[in-house]
Amino acid sequence: MSPSPASTAPRTLDVQRLRADFPILATEARGRPLVYLDSAATSQKPRSVIDALVAYYTTSNANVHRSVHHLAERATMQYEEARARVAAFANAAAPEHVVWTRGTTEAVNLVAAAWGRRNLRAGDAVLLTEMEHHSNLVPWQMLAKERNLRLRFVPVTDEGLLDLDAARARLAEGVRLFAFTAKSNVLGTANPTTELCALARANGAVTFVDAAQLAPHGRVDVRALGCDFLAFSAHKMLGPMGVGALVVNPERYDEMDPYQGGGEMIRRVRLEESTYAEPPLRFEAGTPAAGDAIAFAAALDYLEACGLDAVHEHEARLTRLALDLLHEEGVRTFGPADASLRAGIVSFEVPDVHPHDVSTVLDGRGIAVRAGHHCCQPLMRRLGVVATSRASFYLYNTEDEVRALAAGVRHVREYFGR
Amino acid sequence: MNRADAPEPQFDDLYREVILEHYRHPHGKRELPRADVSAEGLNPTCGDELDLRLALDADGRIEGLQVDGRGCAISVASGSILFDLVEGRTPAEARALLETVRAVMHGADVPAGADVGDFDALVGVRAYPVRIKCALLPWTTLDEALRDAERLLAARTPHEETP
Numbered sequence: 001m002s003p004s005p006a007s008t009a010p011r012t013l014d015v016q017r018l019r020a021d022f023p024i025l026a027t028e029a030r031g032r033p034l035v036y037l038d039s040a041a042t043s044q045k046p047r048s049v050i051d052a053l054v055a056y057y058t059t060s061n062a063n064v065h066r067s068v069h070h071l072a073e074r075a076t077m078q079y080e081e082a083r084a085r086v087a088a089f090a091n092a093a094a095p096e097h098v099v100w101t102r103g104t105t106e107a108v109n110l111v112a113a114a115w116g117r118r119n120l121r122a123g124d125a126v127l128l129t130e131m132e133h134h135s136n137l138v139p140w141q142m143l144a145k146e147r148n149l150r151l152r153f154v155p156v157t158d159e160g161l162l163d164l165d166a167a168r169a170r171l172a173e174g175v176r177l178f179a180f181t182a183k184s185n186v187l188g189t190a191n192p193t194t195e196l197c198a199l200a201r202a203n204g205a206v207t208f209v210d211a212a213q214l215a216p217h218g219r220v221d222v223r224a225l226g227c228d229f230l231a232f233s234a235h236k237m238l239g240p241m242g243v244g245a246l247v248v249n250p251e252r253y254d255e256m257d258p259y260q261g262g263g264e265m266i267r268r269v270r271l272e273e274s275t276y277a278e279p280p281l282r283f284e285a286g287t288p289a290a291g292d293a294i295a296f297a298a299a300l301d302y303l304e305a306c307g308l309d310a311v312h313e314h315e316a317r318l319t320r321l322a323l324d325l326l327h328e329e330g331v332r333t334f335g336p337a338d339a340s341l342r343a344g345i346v347s348f349e350v351p352d353v354h355p356h357d358v359s360t361v362l363d364g365r366g367i368a369v370r371a372g373h374h375c376c377q378p379l380m381r382r383l384g385v386v387a388t389s390r391a392s393f394y395l396y397n398t399e400d401e402v403r404a405l406a407a408g409v410r411h412v413r414e415y416f417g418r
Numbered sequence: 419m420n421r422a423d424a425p426e427p428q429f430d431d432l433y434r435e436v437i438l439e440h441y442r443h444p445h446g447k448r449e450l451p452r453a454d455v456s457a458e459g460l461n462p463t464c465g466d467e468l469d470l471r472l473a474l475d476a477d478g479r480i481e482g483l484q485v486d487g488r489g490c491a492i493s494v495a496s497g498s499i500l501f502d503l504v505e506g507r508t509p510a511e512a513r514a515l516l517e518t519v520r521a522v523m524h525g526a527d528v529p530a531g532a533d534v535g536d537f538d539a540l541v542g543v544r545a546y547p548v549r550i551k552c553a554l555l556p557w558t559t560l561d562e563a564l565r566d567a568e569r570l571l572a573a574r575t576p577h578e579e580t581p
Contacts, residue, residue: 030427356464356490356552357433364427373465380465386488387465411426416438416491 013306013314019396021046021302032366035401040185040213040345040392041370042235045299049238052298056291064290065264065281079290082297083280086245089300090230091221093250099280100288103244104212105135107231108179110246110283111208112139114256115229119206120176122148127175127205129154129162130382131184134375136210140179154180156382160187160335160342167196171203178205182214186374186390187335188319188345190214197226206252212236216303216394217344218312222247234292239299243292246283253279260285303395311395315344318393318402322346325406329413334383347374347388350409353416355389361415362389362408369405431542432549437495440536444494446485446501453484455566459559461551466493470559478571479508490552492543497556499536504560509567512560519557523550 019025022044027034036044056078062071064079084095092098101107120126126140126149144151152175154167162180171178178200182193193209200207208229211220216237222230229252233244258265258276262285267275276282303311320339326348327333334347350358359371370390373380380386391405453471460467466489473482483505487497504512519537522528528538543553 032427354490354494356466356492356549360432360546360549361427361429364429372463377465386467415429415433 013310013395015314015396015398018046018306019398021048022396023047023050025396029366029368030364035365035367035404037391037393037397037401037405038368038370039216039394039397040236040390042241043216043238043394044396045238045240046302048302049240049295049299052295053240053291056294060294061291063287075290078294079288082293085297085300087247089220089304090215090245090247091223092247093223096278096280097222097248097250099246099248099283100293101231101244101246102242102289103233103235104210104231107229107244107246108136108208108210109139110259111179111229111231112143114259114283115206115252116140116143116177117147118257119255120147120149123150124176125150125152125170125174127152127154127167127170127178127180129167129180130156131160131162131187131189131376131379132179132181133185133210133212134377136179136181136208137378156187156379159337160184160189162189162191162196164192164195168199171199171205175200175203175205177208179208179210181210181212183211183217183343184335184379185213185345186347186376186379186388188342188347189335190342193227194225201226213345217308217315219308222249228252234296234299237299238302239296240289240292243289243296245296248279250279256283258285259283262286264288306395312343314395315393315397316340318397318399319343319346321399321402322391322393322405325402326409329406329409331409334388344394345390345392347390348409349385349388350412350416353412355387357416358389358409358412361412362405365404365408365411367401367405367408432546433491434539434542436536436539437491440495440498441491444485444487444498444501446483446498446505447487448484450482450484453482454570455563457559457563457566459487459555459562461489461493461555464490464552466490466552466555468493468497468556468559470497470556470563472563472567474509474567474570478574480505480512480567485556487556489555490549492540492549492552493555496537496540496553499540500556500560503533503535503537509564509571513564516557516560516564520554523554 024044060075062075064076083098087095087098130153152170155163157163183190197207207227209227211230211232215232228249230247235241265277265282265285267277332349336342355371359369362369372387450471452473454474456471458469468487471484472480475481483501485497485501487494503515518532528534540553543549
């Protein structure tokens with residue numbers, strides 16, 4: 001079950017070899033070899049992750065943190081080991097600083113409900129950015145409506161970067177919470193997360209970092225970042241759907257109310273009132289996705305065996321190639337021109353062809369890209385488009401696949417230019 | 419990665435020439451001087467948008483129609499075809515047409531004798547299930563506009579019948 005890339009040279013990926021670990025990459029789409037360029041939506045899974053899921057349900061399945069029988073003990077142990085595995089991945093000081101969620105979306109909702117309701121009062125400012133995914137906008141809008149909060153936004157520059165001067169100015173005006181993405185799912189822009197967290201802290205603001213697009217592609221160190229909350233989803237980083245992690249600065253735990261009520265989050269329950277379990281269980285009501293959490297640990301094993309620096313380097317190379325080839329095809333790309341400020345994601349617009357039509361023609365060649373607003377309607381508005389096409393790369397993508405994308409885009413232009 | 423010997427995939431069943439012609443030069447994309455009813459269509463999964471406005475004459479006929487779509491070839495072409503078919507019809511006739519179009523998109527044959535104009539060029543979309551909502555967006559927007567038009571006419575009728 002140990003991933004095969006472990007034996008390869010530490011700092012470069014043997015992509016052809018690791019592709020063999022992903023069964024789905026050997027399948028066909030529309031009668032052609034699958035070219036999967038939609039990993040920012042969800043990544044494909046290596047055999048070791050699929051095996052871990054099957055192994056859990058074959059040999060370990062029981063409800064965790066409840067019974068004392070053999071299987072329950074085994075499942076609980078593996079589940080808590082997975083929590084420790086996630087904590088180590090994010091360099092959290094202790095496994096107890098990791099709260100299991102269904103994914104990044106639930107993490108935002110959890111923080112809005114458990115920390116936000118308790119700490120935010122009418123008139124308080126919450127700072128967001130123009131490049132947020134809907135999941136890091138809508139929960140704050142809902143809370144703002146409920147609590148009469150002021151929502152402020154860091155603008156995005158024409159180059160697709162956060163306007164840091166504006167961020168400084170807004171933070172200096174007084175902000176209770178600054179919630180922002182570490183890496184844009186549309187532009188690929190890598191935001192200066194450490195700097196932003198330090199700025200927020202200096203101005204007395206609590207930080208929430210959406211690391212859904214960062215964690216799959218690079219090192220995450222919550223202590224170096226100096227953030228209060230940081231969230232990511234397993235399914236974007238080789239793991240299963242339905243599980244994710246919220247890493248919490250333990251100082252914040254004392255400022256939080258429970259999120260959902262139910263089993264597992266309690267200590268003593270009477271008919272009229274209850275006391276609650278210690279964190280993180282306090283925030284984990286109900287039966288968790290234990291098998292998914294355990295398989296997520298297998299995904300982290302695989303990723304770290306590949307080496308996150310090597311993954312990042314590989315994606316940066318593919319991104320540079322994609323930008324060059326797409327520009328040669330006369331396509332407009334969005335986001336920083338400087339490839340070092342971005343990685344893994346290229347959103348583009350083929351002149352006079354809607355992204356849906358681009359996607360259908362590429363799909364006919366077996367190429368999967370995302371077409372649409374990428375759950376970022378405000379950012380689309382900022383860019384002056386209704387939608388874009390987006391190619392996103394991961395450790396298993398090849399330069400040949402990027403060339404296939406460019407050839408596909410040429411076909412799109414020829415087809416609609418008739 | 420793509421096989422060198424694989425033929426270029428063809429999409430001519432989806433993007434018929436008549437569809438691309440409607441897409442390049444959509445009908446009904448204009449500013450109506452006066453409108454009785456307007457409706458906004460939005461496909462939240464892909465961001466396609468469409469504004470539809472219509473003006474009713476004294477007899478309750480749709481005398482003016484504006485279809486302003488911003489989206490993919492399929493949704494824009496479908497809106498253009500809708501304009502050709504619906505302007506000058508009564509709301510009841512437009513509704514009958516709408517039901518036919520819906521049924522055809524969900525697999526029914528075009529009824530014998532039915533005039534669906536260029537819409538028969540859109541049947542190829544049925545082979546692409548995720549694109550059916552693109553073809554239907556203008557029509558679901560029309561549905562909303564017709565409901566308002568019908569309410570408007572219902573409110574208008576009693577006054578005319580009162581001596």
